[in-house]
Amino acid sequence: MSNMVFLKDKRREKQMKYERSMLKEVSVKELKKGIHIHFATFFHYGLLSKWSIEEGCADFAIESFLLGAKYSKFGFRGESMTCVQNRSGKEETRLTADFYDYIISWGCPNESVICHESLYIASECFMQHWWKEGFLRGQKRYKLRLH
Template identity: 55%
Template sequence: MGTLLSFKEKRREKQLTYERKMLREISLTEIKKTILNYFNEFFQSRTISKAAIEEGCIDFAVEAFLLGAKFSRFGYYGESMQMVAYRCRHEEKLLTDDFFDYMLHWGKVNDDPMINESLMIACECYIQQWWKEGYTKGEKRYKLRLQ
């Protein structure tokens, strides 16, 4: 006889399967290019190596990508991207704040408020870009019925 799974375990298993499928859609070279586009100017004059913060940037890009892919289901069912972004604004804000704290801690950015504010804007744009990327690829998978 088969094993019994609770509803939570089955839902978690299904979520992990979907995330594994979505991770096939993301490229590590794309992530590294966006890291250079968004954060190269903040760390050019610093003695810290880019490899020290690159790993965290990759983790946060993957998290934002998966968050967008998770919420793409609502776009498939007719909501606009703006409505879906509003729906997950809390999770996205938490992710952005965590990323900003990570960049402040490991990036050793100065205490200059102007630099910190521009870093915060860069972090928000970075997370939003990867959220949108996950959203569009997830919506595409739903339309092709590949979920």
Template identity: 50%
Template sequence: MNEIISLKQKRHQKQLKYERKMLKELSLVEIQAKIEDCFGSFINKRKIKDTSTEDGCVDFAIEAFLLGAKYSKFGYYGESMQSANRRCRYEEKQLIDDLYDYFVHWGEFGSQEMLLESIYYACEYYVQSWWKAGFIKGEKRYKLRLH
């Protein structure tokens, strides 16, 4: 006898399967290089707990990458990257704000306004670059019919 699965469960299973496939496209070395590129100057200036900060940045990179991959289907159907990015503006903004809060919390930066602003822009660049990478790789998988 067959088990009855709701449509919501089926969609969730399909989404998890797609995310697992997309995560195979991601490299930890690549993420660590991007962390050093974006946040290296802040990490070296302050005595930040490197492992906890790096772990958080890895998590946010994965989330932004998967968000871009999720919206890559719109690019496959002819929508521009900017237009697809506007669709997920709220989720992307939430990721940027959460990464900023996480980074400032572990960084002990005080209230140096210029430094905090620089950190926010670095977080914004970091999340947007991973979103873009996920979008491009996801779009490529759709074009190759590997989704």
């Protein structure tokens, strides 16, 4: 009698393998540099504590990177980056909103509305940057047939 293999389990296993291979493309140094670039002014003025939210920022950056990598197959097949980004719009928007909520809850919950707007814009740029990185590196892996 043979074992039953479920398609859902196989898909999940394949996805995990792909994500592991994609994570080899990102270094902790790159993540820290990206965090510093997008949030340096907030750290400088004391609106955010660098040490308390840096790990969370890295987690969200990785999620966004993997989301971009997941959708890179459409770019490899000929769609433009903007079309693909529109395709993943719901997931990217949800991820950005979760990231913004994380920053507000750990960073500066009592600051002004202007501060919150600036943080949202910075959060959106940060997530888009990592989505694009994942997309481009995933597309590169598809071109090299490493997927």
